[in-house]
Every structure is written in C-alpha cells, then in structure tokens.
Amino acid sequence: MARAKEKSAFVCQECGADFPKWSGRCSECGAWNSLTEIRLPAGASSTPPSAAANGYAGAQAQITLLSEVRVQQTLRESTGLDELDRVLGGGLVDGSVILIGGDPGIGKSTLLLQTVLRLQAQWPCLYVTGEESLQQVALRAQRMEADLAAANQITLMSETSVEAILAHCARQLPRLMVVDSIQTLHTEGLTAAPGSVSQLREATAQLVRFAKRHGVTIFIVGHVTKEGALAGPRVLEHMVDTVLYFEGDPGARYRVIRAVKNRFGAANEIGVFAMTDRGLKPVSNPSAIFLSRHERPVPGSVITVTREGTRPLLIEVQALVAEHPGGNAKRLTVGLEQNRLAMLLAVLHRHGELAMFDQDVFVNVVGGVRVAETAADLPSLLAIVSSFRTRPLPDGLIVFGEVGLAGEIRPVTGGPERLQEAAKHGFTEAIVPKANLPARPIAGLNITPVAHLSQALAIL
Known part of the structure; x- marks a missing residue:
C-alpha cells in the first residue's frame, strides 16, 4: 500500500499567516523573508475549509445583547511578590495565560519557581519542565531555602508532549501551571520539530483552550531572539492574555519586568527585582x-x-x-x-x-x-x-x-x-x-x- 505523500505549507513567523507557496514578502503583514516551510500530515490542509465546502450545517452562533451580558468583578490572587502583582495588574486571574520572555539566565525560571513556592499553600501547582531535569528544579528550590518537605501541593513533571501534559492536568486539575518552555513542547498531530512555527502555534493554542475551559492559570516561558523579541510567530502574543519581558543585563543585579500586553491591567507597567542568592527580591523604591x-x-x-x-x-x-x-x-x-x-x-x-x-x-x-x-x-x-x-x-x-x-x-x-x-x-x-x-x-x-x-x- 502506497504511503500518502506529506503536504507542506509556508507560515509567516511574524503574523502567522499561511500560504501554499513561498514568497519573499508576506502579503498580510509586509515582513520580508519571514515565511518558513512546515510539514503537514497527509490529508491535512493549511487553511480552514471554506463556507461553501462545509455549508455551516447546524452551526448557529449564539447572539447576545451587550446590555444582557453579566459583568462580574475579576477576582485576583496575590503571588506574594508585590512587584509581580503590580505588573500583572493586581495579581493572578483564573484562566489567564501569561507569556514571559527574556535572555537566558536572566531569572525567568527562578521567578516562576518562587511564585509556585509561595502559592502552593492555597493553590495546587504543576511545574512542567522540558529543558531541565527534576533534580535541577529541586536544587534551585533548595538554593532559595524553600521547605521542600512542606511543599506538598507542588507536583513536578518532565514532559514535552502537550497531549500528555493536558491528560495529566485533566486527571489532577491544578490551579496554576508553569510550562518551561514552550519551545520544547510538541503536539502529536504535527510532524514538525519542536520549536518550529507550526508546533509553537498549535501547542500554545491547546494550552490556551485548556486554561479557558478549566479556569487554570498558566505561565508560559518563551525564548527570545538576539534582537530581544520572543522567538516564533508574533501570533503567540495575540493568543495569550499577558506578555511580560525581562529587561536589563543578565549579569547586572537588578532585573526589570515590563508588561507589553495585559488584558487584565495596564500595559507598559514595570516591576523591579534584585537578584540575590535566594532568588529575586522585589524592590519597593526603584527610584533610589x-x-x-x-x-x-x-x-x-x-x-x-x-x-x-x-x-x-x-x-x-x-x-x-x-x-x-x-x-x-x-x-x-x-x-x-x-x-x-x-x-x-x-x-x-x-x-x-x-x-x-x-x-x-x-x-x-x-x-x-x-x-x-x-x-x-x-x-x-x-x-x-x-x-x-x-x-x-x-x-x-x-x-x-x-x-x-x-x-x-x-x-x-x-x-x-x-x-x-x-x-x-x-x-x-x-x-x-x-x-x-x-x-x-x-x-x-x-x-x-x-x-x-x-x-x-x-x-x-
């Protein structure tokens, strides 16, 4: 039996638009040399089916008047770090997805592990690591002088399959999940390598859908390019609720976190931290x-x-x-x-x-x-x-x-x-x-x- 031939498509790394063939310039956003080839499994299509093809049989959208929408006050949970709460707009919101990027070694994993350690008393937390081993995560927690014996609400998972991670979360539903990092994850439905445009987009889409459906707050760590921007298509920043960037020199003592996008608070807000041997310490008076x-x-x-x-x-x-x-x-x-x-x-x-x-x-x-x-x-x-x-x-x-x-x-x-x-x-x-x-x-x-x-x- 002859094996079905794989198809290919070209995706813009800036805006995420799909094209059947390569061209030097993206016609959607105008970026040059941004189209990257991705492999699609047999029978898959790079574009959604047209309205004439599916006829929208049985699909009737629910229409609601704006005056009938019930607005509820957004409940926030403090992370225990005042500067991080300021950047997030007051604290964590159930079902929100937060993308955090920065140079290697600037403190992304340290900050998120601190957050998990402070919240584990009232929130079941899951820390998913695709780059480090579980022992490395535990050693970092010991350097912060964390009481590992009392951290009974934190579960660690070394996994790179999105389906395996979400299957575990469906069984033991956490309230807070950290994914470190999105470039190491892959989904079984695509044959492309982890870190490619198609894998990044599909893995993030699955995490966002899970967070909204089950009310789980998810932190996603993203790598950055040499220019300082998040690696991968810019569509990732549109899919998540909040985008945070670490600024400053990784060798300097002070770290600055800036919110470039926030659906639950003010954008362009900053938080200042001092890097110590016990982790990141918030700076209450950064002007000094x-x-x-x-x-x-x-x-x-x-x-x-x-x-x-x-x-x-x-x-x-x-x-x-x-x-x-x-x-x-x-x-x-x-x-x-x-x-x-x-x-x-x-x-x-x-x-x-x-x-x-x-x-x-x-x-x-x-x-x-x-x-x-x-x-x-x-x-x-x-x-x-x-x-x-x-x-x-x-x-x-x-x-x-x-x-x-x-x-x-x-x-x-x-x-x-x-x-x-x-x-x-x-x-x-x-x-x-x-x-x-x-x-x-x-x-x-x-x-x-x-x-x-x-x-x-x-x-x-």
Whole structure:
C-alpha cells in the first residue's frame, strides 16, 4: 500500500499567516523573508475549509445583547511578590495565560519557581519542565531555602508532549501551571520539530483552550531572539492574555519586568527585582537604585521622571560628547531610541544654535532601564549640552518634557504625579513644559515652566 505523500505549507513567523507557496514578502503583514516551510500530515490542509465546502450545517452562533451580558468583578490572587502583582495588574486571574520572555539566565525560571513556592499553600501547582531535569528544579528550590518537605501541593513533571501534559492536568486539575518552555513542547498531530512555527502555534493554542475551559492559570516561558523579541510567530502574543519581558543585563543585579500586553491591567507597567542568592527580591523604591550618588554635580548628568504604566520613576540620563577626529561622527544610545537622538540633535542645531556634526554623542540611561516615552527628550538635550560645555547642572534639579521639531516644549502625561515623586525624593528645582505647570504649588519644589528649547538653554 502506497504511503500518502506529506503536504507542506509556508507560515509567516511574524503574523502567522499561511500560504501554499513561498514568497519573499508576506502579503498580510509586509515582513520580508519571514515565511518558513512546515510539514503537514497527509490529508491535512493549511487553511480552514471554506463556507461553501462545509455549508455551516447546524452551526448557529449564539447572539447576545451587550446590555444582557453579566459583568462580574475579576477576582485576583496575590503571588506574594508585590512587584509581580503590580505588573500583572493586581495579581493572578483564573484562566489567564501569561507569556514571559527574556535572555537566558536572566531569572525567568527562578521567578516562576518562587511564585509556585509561595502559592502552593492555597493553590495546587504543576511545574512542567522540558529543558531541565527534576533534580535541577529541586536544587534551585533548595538554593532559595524553600521547605521542600512542606511543599506538598507542588507536583513536578518532565514532559514535552502537550497531549500528555493536558491528560495529566485533566486527571489532577491544578490551579496554576508553569510550562518551561514552550519551545520544547510538541503536539502529536504535527510532524514538525519542536520549536518550529507550526508546533509553537498549535501547542500554545491547546494550552490556551485548556486554561479557558478549566479556569487554570498558566505561565508560559518563551525564548527570545538576539534582537530581544520572543522567538516564533508574533501570533503567540495575540493568543495569550499577558506578555511580560525581562529587561536589563543578565549579569547586572537588578532585573526589570515590563508588561507589553495585559488584558487584565495596564500595559507598559514595570516591576523591579534584585537578584540575590535566594532568588529575586522585589524592590519597593526603584527610584533610589537608578540614581547615581555623585559627590558633586558632574557634567552630562540630568535626572528625569519617567512614567512606566501607573508608576512615576526617577532615572538618570547621562551624555558624553567628545570631538570626533574625522569622518562620520558616532551616535549611540543605551535605553533610548537611537533615531530620536538624531532628530533631537537636528533640533538642537536649528533652534539651539549648537552644531554637533563633528562630535561623537553617547547617551545612556543608568541602571539598564529602557525609556520609550518622549518625556526624556528635554533631559537628553540638556545632558548633551552640559557635557558639550563641560558645565554641570545644578544639584537637586529635575527635568522632563517632549521636544518638537519646531523647538517647542510639549507637555507629557502625568505631570503632577511626576513632580510629586520628585519632591518626595528631595528635589528642589524643576524645569517642565509650560502646559504641565500644576495649578497648585508643590511644597519644597521651585518649578520653572518653559515653552521653547531656547528658554531652557537660557535658564541653564
């Protein structure tokens, strides 16, 4: 008997769209060289059957008026880690699926094992490991000085088959499950290798369906590419409820977790942890750790207040300007968008009458924090001018504001909260956009509003 021939399809790694043949560009999302070939079993199809083929026989969708939908308050369970609760929007929600990614060795498995150890007293937990042995997981728990004899609600499982994992969960239903990692899992229905686009998509889909049907909270660990994005198709981030990213250098002491997507809370929220020999420890006052303690004011250093989610955070922006011997001058940023630096230098040349075309400019955010908002525009420019002129800014000064192409200083969101945070940490002077001037004075803080870049430079 002749064996049925396997079929193949091509899937975009960015958006997950299927195509019958390869092409250089995905017609759905426009990404180049993102189509990857997958093998389908005999009789399978890469696309769903059409409406004409199945006729939707007997399929009648349930239609409900919006006014008739009963809205219940979402119950949350604390993880025992305040910073993780903040990133998740207040705690864990039954039936939610959380995808967490980060560089190797940054602390993903450590954080999740800590969460399991803290919740095992009230929640039956299952820790599924596809990369490490059970002994390695137990040794990590011992390093955290966990009482393994009292951890009778935690079950470990070393398995890579999605069907075997879900069959065990159906028999002994846990409330919390950790899958470490999704790249090691495979489903029996596909012949592709674990970690391929088709395996990642199907394995995640099965876990999401199980979580929603049985109300199980699932943490999924995902590998990241060299660019720092989660490996695999971007459709994984759309399938889950929450996406968390570890930021920072794995060799540094402090770790930052950022929520880039959250259906149960605010996106772009961050949590700060300190890595110790006993695991990750939440940092209750992160503003204090991101500020350098200089004995006296130094050129090129400016303190600003960034707003990450609902939290105002004090950070230090440092700049170094050095004369370039010849050729194209260097422009390098760490923690800020590099293209925005080029735009700000052009604004400084046009409206501040300071040309940097023959100067190397380096801008760094202290502590490994990544700032995506525009409130760091004015602090970055003032730090550059301070380094260029070798003139330190006054001690106790706080600066924030967006800089437009016309040189205007535009307001940013959460101005009063930023100023309150600065005053709480002992800052006495502030340069802010004119539209962010608070209606009531803030005790101990002298606020100077500016409307144009030239005004800010003149003050200094």
